Amino acid sequence: MAAVGVVLAVGAGGAYAAGVGPFARGDAGPDPAALEQARAFLADWAGGRLPSAAARTTSPGTAQEVLGNFTAGLDISKPNLTAAQPLLAEDGTVTVPFTARMPITDLGTWTYKSELPLREQGDGSWKVDWRLSLVHPRLSETEKFRLEREETGAPEATDREGVMLTTDEYPSLGPVLGQVGGAGAGPRGAVRLVDRVTGEVERTEARFGEAPEDGSGDDGPVRTTLDADWQSAAEQALAREADGKNAALVALRIDNGEILAVANSPSSGFNRAVSGTYAPGSTWKIVTSTALLLKGAVGLDDVVDCPKYLTVGKQFHNVETSEFPGASFRKDFTESCNTAFISLRGKLGDGQLGEVAAKYFGVGQEWRVGIPSYDGSVPVPRDETEKAASMIGQGRVQANPLIMASVTATAVSGTFHQPTITAGDTGxxxxxxxxxxxxxxxxxxxxxxxxxxxARVLADLPGEVGAKTGTAEVSEEQDNNGWMVAYRGNVAVACVVEEGVTGGGSAGPVVHSLLTAVPES
Known part of the structure; x- marks a missing residue:
């Protein structure tokens, strides 16, 4: 498959990477200039701006070569780098621990921890004190990493009724069919630590796609939970309504979490729908509303004013700077008022949004979908600005269409069902x-x-249809991503259109096309 990876995360240089740092500022803490340099280095590295990242180190030439060889040699698409609290040593040096999540094309994510050392220079500036071990603690002058892939071939697969699924007829399943098989078999490989001279393997750092012990992956076609009608309609909806933009969609059953359709545009390469990491924008207000309602912190008819702007460390605004003076909470939700939701942040504890997401929606827990998946992240905000952002699905909150379809299903049924695409272990x-x-x-x-x-774009559809739109900021150089989640009958749907500007205007027509093409179930 093509080595294509689109991972929209704060680590990759999103809008909040520059404005909301992961570092606590204190009078006795590290020099803010050191922290700013660390933040900039991690953002450049994650965003693929390797010359810029290398220039922030004490050895630019070596740093650029090593960073390039590391990511290219291991088929890493775009790193997601999350910094922890900085440490200040007695000699004045600063160390910033960080977690690295490295998506390896077609295999999965390699996660590890490392540390970023910084040292003050003679002119008073700060630079990353270059050493191989900052890339990975075991990378050294004598050891390096090697990616080994095992060619397994895409297994034959059928939909839930036994209809054969092929990439000729369902092109969007290209990234999916190569990952299903038996109890989670598919592409397999490993990251090995090897001796630089002899090539001898010293240890295995990560494994991906282990074969089933019982050999079940070799016994005929794999029966999936996919539905050929839903899959076809999903692919046609993206082709017809996404305007050639990168986009992804998931439809699943509300009563048991079985995935009916997974569609990606473009149809080859990275499985955005299941493995992508996106800020979910205002679709996340479903989770925020849940947290507020569970606490009795707000009622649907309570007045929660919706001004154009609200400043919490930075200025937040509504889409097209709309305002609704004296709005009820119901109105704030239906019109997706950012400022109203942010104004309620004091009603929730700093970690409460993440706790609700995990406890009731399963977000951030380990999902066993049957193919590699990203299962979401809702970190505890590091300051009030980041807490404000998390209330509206921004900051460091990360999800994808699979997660948001599941969130929608849980919200309207009350019970989380582990999403799955095969009949494997869903524990x-x-x-x-x-x-x-x-x-x-x-x-x-x-x-x-x-x-x-x-979500009025869906108003002409028959039956009880509910939805939530979302608009998620990416960076100052890119248009916003457009989101929509919806439910009808026993099906929940989530769609994201990269640089779609608004959810109703970009993802809305895709969802409308899908629900129009497939009868209610």
Missing amino acids: GTTTTPLPAHVVAQLRELMRATVTDGT
Whole structure:
């Protein structure tokens, strides 16, 4: 498959990478200039700006060569680098620990921890004190890493009714069919630590796609949970309505989490729908609303003013700087008012949004989907600005269409069901059902968003259709990503269109096309 990876994360230079740092500022803490240099180095490295990253080190030439060889040699698409609290040594040097999540094309994500050393220069500036071990603690003058792939070939696969699935007829399954098989078999490989001179393997750092011990992956076609009708409609909807932009869509059953369709545009390369990392934007207000309603912190008819702007360390605004003076919380949800939601941040503890996401929606737990997946992240905000951003699905909150389709299904049913694309083990998650009164409120809010709010594009569809739109900032140089999640009958859908500007205007027509083409189920 093509080595294509689109990972939209703060680490990759998103809008909040520059404005909301991961570092706590204190009078006795490290020099802010050192922290700024560390933040900039990690952002440049993650964003593929290797000459710029290398220039921030004490050895630019070597740094650029090593960083380039490391990412290219291991088929790493775009790193996601998350910094922890900095450490200040007695000699004045600064160390910034960080977690590296390295997506290896077609295999999965290699996660490890390392440290970024910084030293003050003679002119008072700060630079990253270059050494091989900052890239990975075991990288050295005598050891390096080698990626080994095992060619397994794409297994034959069928949909839930036994219809054969091929990439000729369903091109968007290209990144998917090579990953399914037996109890999670598919592309297999490993990252090995080897001796630079002899090439002898010293240890295995990461394994991907281990073959089933019982050999079940070799016994005929793999039966998936996919539905050929839904899959075809999803691919046609993206082809017809996404305007050639990068986009992804997932449809799944609400009652059991079985995935009915996974579609990507372009149809080859990276599986954005399941492995992508995106800020979910205002679709995340489903989770934020859940946290507020669980706490009794707000009622649907409570007045929560919606001004054009609200400043919390930085200025936040609504899409097209709209405002709704004296709006009810219901109105804030249906019109997706950022400032109103941000104004309620004091009603939640700093880590409460992440706790609710994990406890009730399974986000951030380990999912066993049947193919490699990214399972979401909701870090505890490091300051009030980041907390404000997380209320509206920005900052360091990360999801993808699979996660948001599951969030929607959980919200409208009350029970999380592990999403799956095969009949393999779906254990690994532990969640708590939502109270019935919260489910009823969430359904009411999402239905009102279709009848009276930003998801009016779906209003002509028959039956009870509920939805939530989202607009997610990426960077100052890129248009916003457009999102929409929706439910109808026993199916939940989520779609993202990169640089779609608004959810209703970009993802909305895709979802409308899909739901029009497939009868209610």
